[in-house]
Structure formats: C-alpha cells, structure tokens
Amino acid sequence: GVIGGFSNFRRESDMGQRLLSMKVDERTSQLSQREEELSKAAQEINQTRDQLRHLSYYDGLTTLPNRRLFTEQLNLLLDLNERNGHTLALLFVDLDNFKRVNDSLGHSAGDLTLREVGRRLSACIRGSDRVGHNVEADRNIEVSRLGGDEFTVVLNQLDSVDSAQPIAQRLVDALLEPMHIDDHEVIVTASVGIAIAPRDGGNVESLLKAAGIAMHHAKASSQTNVLYYSSEMNAVAVGRLQLEADLRRAVERGELLLHFQPQVNTTTGSVVGAEALLRWQHPQHGLLPPFEFIPIAEEIGVITELGDWVLDEVCRQLRALDEAGLKLPRMSINVGAFEFNTHFINRVGEVLQAQGLEGRRLELGLSEAIMTDKDPAARKGLETLRELGVCLAVDDFGMGYSPLAYLGHYPLDELKINRSFVANCDSDDDSARVLTAIIALARSLKLGILAEGVETEEQCRFLIEQGVVVVQGFFFARPVPEEEFLPLLSPWHFLDQVQKVQG
Numbered sequence: 001g002v003i004g005g006f007s008n009f010r011r012e013s014d015m016g017q018r019l020l021s022m023k024v025d026e027r028t029s030q031l032s033q034r035e036e037e038l039s040k041a042a043q044e045i046n047q048t049r050d051q052l053r054h055l056s057y058y059d060g061l062t063t064l065p066n067r068r069l070f071t072e073q074l075n076l077l078l079d080l081n082e083r084n085g086h087t088l089a090l091l092f093v094d095l096d097n098f099k100r101v102n103d104s105l106g107h108s109a110g111d112l113t114l115r116e117v118g119r120r121l122s123a124c125i126r127g128s129d130r131v132g133h134n135v136e137a138d139r140n141i142e143v144s145r146l147g148g149d150e151f152t153v154v155l156n157q158l159d160s161v162d163s164a165q166p167i168a169q170r171l172v173d174a175l176l177e178p179m180h181i182d183d184h185e186v187i188v189t190a191s192v193g194i195a196i197a198p199r200d201g202g203n204v205e206s207l208l209k210a211a212g213i214a215m216h217h218a219k220a221s222s223q224t225n226v227l228y229y230s231s232e233m234n235a236v237a238v239g240r241l242q243l244e245a246d247l248r249r250a251v252e253r254g255e256l257l258l259h260f261q262p263q264v265n266t267t268t269g270s271v272v273g274a275e276a277l278l279r280w281q282h283p284q285h286g287l288l289p290p291f292e293f294i295p296i297a298e299e300i301g302v303i304t305e306l307g308d309w310v311l312d313e314v315c316r317q318l319r320a321l322d323e324a325g326l327k328l329p330r331m332s333i334n335v336g337a338f339e340f341n342t343h344f345i346n347r348v349g350e351v352l353q354a355q356g357l358e359g360r361r362l363e364l365g366l367s368e369a370i371m372t373d374k375d376p377a378a379r380k381g382l383e384t385l386r387e388l389g390v391c392l393a394v395d396d397f398g399m400g401y402s403p404l405a406y407l408g409h410y411p412l413d414e415l416k417i418n419r420s421f422v423a424n425c426d427s428d429d430d431s432a433r434v435l436t437a438i439i440a441l442a443r444s445l446k447l448g449i450l451a452e453g454v455e456t457e458e459q460c461r462f463l464i465e466q467g468v469v470v471v472q473g474f475f476f477a478r479p480v481p482e483e484e485f486l487p488l489l490s491p492w493h494f495l496d497q498v499q500k501v502q503g
Contacts, residue, residue: 059145061111062118070144070152074204077156078197086157089164092193092211093121093171095149096219099298100337101186104375109182116179117188118143121151124174125167152211161196161228168192168226191219192226200229213237244300246282247293251309255281258313259479262488263332263450263472266464269498270491273363275332275472276314277479278306298338307339311347315355315362317482326489332363334395340370345381349388359389365416366395371406379410386411393450397438407445415442419453419473426458439466460501 057069065073074090081088095117102110121143144152153171155164172190179186193214201207214229216237221227250256256278263273280288297303314331321328335344352359364385370378371394382392393414394407417438424431442449451463454473463471476494487493 065144088197089155090211091153092215093151096189098149172225195229260485261479269495273330319355334365336367337369363391414448
C-alpha cells in the first residue's frame, strides 16, 4: 500500500510538473508574443512620430522644408553668425501671376507646376558653381516653401553682399525654361527680393519682411526681376500697405466711380457705344487711374468685388439712360483673367435680368489671357455669355502672347485694336501695314472692328480709308464723368468732326 501510494504520488507529481512546465511555456510564449507586439507597436509609434515630424517640418506638395523648419533653422544660423560675424543672404522668391495657372489650367496643374518650381530651385542651388558661397555653411537649409507660390533660399557665409545677386538671377533664369504640365506648355516668371543679415535685420521676422518688400519692388519694376532691400523701400511699403487697406474699403465708402469714353460711328457721327473706365477717388491721393490700383486689387484678392461693382453700376447707368430717353446702344467694360470665372458669368445674367436689359446692351472687353490654349472652361463660359446675347470683344488685340488660332476657337464678336497699332499708322509704313493686316484678319473672321487710341484727324482718316467705321479716342473725347458724358449723346455733337475728316 505504501509503495503503491508513493507510485501514485510520483505519477501525480510528474504530471503536475509537466502541467506546470506547459503553463510556464505557454506563459513564456504569451510574454514573447506580447513583447513582439509591443516592439512592433513601438516601431509603428516611432514611424508615426517620424511621419508627423516630417509633416510638421516639410511641405507635403514639394517635400521642401516648410515655414516652421525654415524659421527654426534660420534662427540657429542667425545666432551662430552673430557670434562669428558672418554674413547671410535671404532670397524671397515669388512667382508672377501664378493664379492664372490655377484659373486657366486647374489646381492640379498648379500643384504640378509648384513641384517643378521646387525641383528647379533646389537643382539650381545644388549647383557647384556658386560664387562666393560656402556650401558647407548652409547644408541644413537651402530652398524652402513658405506656402502658396512663395519660396525662400538662404545663402550663408557670403564672401561679399554682391555675390547673392547672380545666384538669384540664376534662379529666375532656371524657371524661365518652359514646363510641360498636363500637355500644356507653362512658362513661369519670378521676382526675387534679397535681404542681408545682419544689415537688413537680425531676426527671422525682420529679415523676411525686408526680403518681401524688396520682392514686391522687383515685381513692380519694369527693368529687373531681382532687387536688394534698401531702407527707402520701407517707406514705400508702408504707403503700399495703407493703399491696400484703403482699397479694401473703397466700395463700402463709395469712393469708386466711372468715366465714360464714347465710341463714335465715323459715317454718321453718332455715339454707338461707350467704354466704362473705373476710377478711384482716394481721399488723400485724389483721382487714381486703374493702372495704379487694379494690379493691387488682383494681388490682394478684391478684384472680384471691384468687378461686381463695375458690372452693377454700368447696368444701372444703362437703365437710367433708357428711362431718361437717351439713346446709347451698348456699354463696354473690361474683364481681366483674374475676374473671368463662374461667379462673374453668373453675375452677368443676374444683373442684366435685374435691370431689365437685353444682353446685346453689354459688351465685355476680354483680356487675351482669358483665351489661352483653347481652354474648354473659358470657351464654355463665353458660350454661356453669348447665349445671353452679350457682345464679346478681344480687348487690346495684339498686345498679348496668345496664338492667333484662338480667334477661331472662341465665340467672339469684335476686335478692339490697341492704340499702339494706331499711333503711327498715318506716318510710318510698317505701322500702317500691321494695322491693315489686323483689319484684314478681323474681316476674314467676320469680326467687328473698333480702333482705340485715335488721337488725330490723320489717324481717323486713315482708318476710314481702311473701312473702319467705329473708333474711340481723344480725337473725339477723353474719358469723362457722367455729367460731362451725357451731352455727348446728342446725335449732332460729333457731326462736324466727322464731316471734316470725311473731307
């Protein structure tokens, strides 16, 4: 009994040890598996953390350093340079009229263009022929994208301040090479402002402000794409900022007004139309012509508000003339590429209906920039306007860079010949031949013709001899406010001038 009991105890003990061993093995396996899971989770957390860090420091579109990384790295360089006495240049690169790429080709094409811009800028800076530039000194920061179409380049430890200019020019030249985006050829121009540290600023904010001011001056310049910052620019920049602020409130303050220039039939002397030209009665600067504020309106995004006001006011004026019994067949307004969009097209229909006007009473003088690359969206928009009966004219024909093929692609009614082709037509054989060719082109396409900028009797006579019937210019009248324009609508007002020209 004792031996048998002991045997049973051994068997039970062995079984217990096996069970315990199995439990230990199972637990060890579970712990090992858990350890692997924790290790994998830790790796995923680290990867996610790295991804988040990358997203927080790098631009998702171009993969270039973003504003945050740019700011942190530039701060470090400025602190280091302050101790070492080194010179640094900040280049602020801004693309010119980039909004037109988005508006005409779409945002997808715009994104592809920005990527290519980033690639070209980086490739240009990585070049080995950089004069006066210590490559090792700025290895942590070169090209960054601040946002939108704004890029920066930092050049550290320059041998001389002047050595930044040729590098900046090389950046501009690199972008001028045509880009092939979605079967379209896109040419990008850029303006560059250069600020030098510590001369123009000792921190990121002041340096970026100085470079930005210089960039805006370069953009406004007709002579160069690259400018260094100077203290004189700051006063101009302050004035520009005030002008921007004033322009944002110009509509609500009632400071906008229209001047009207008659379009005269050279056969009868009657006014067959008028061009409405926007003016801004600024409280401090007086009456401002459009070239002084329209580019600013486009840049700061208030051009749509101004365009809405012009459309409303022109249609209101036409209605008022009708109610006063004064005959004006149509009125023309100019429409730039920044304004021409779905909002504007819809507004035309709404305003015509609200004023009870037929579409033919309104003429739109369209910028050639609207009609590029046979854009289907632009064609659809113009067809919608044509269905409303609106007259569609090409404004300043011959001044843009669009191919002549667009004339047959879009539903157009009239060519407005730019004043530059009219200016010397009576005294210069080459000008006369060009003008004659434009007139022949318009006739072959069955388009109406209006000659702008007619200032002399001789110019008017030449145009009449070429069969041009409708002209506009100082020879008949300058653009004038409403109260001075109304007397010009008399059917006899220009009769003597027309008879004199006709001989």
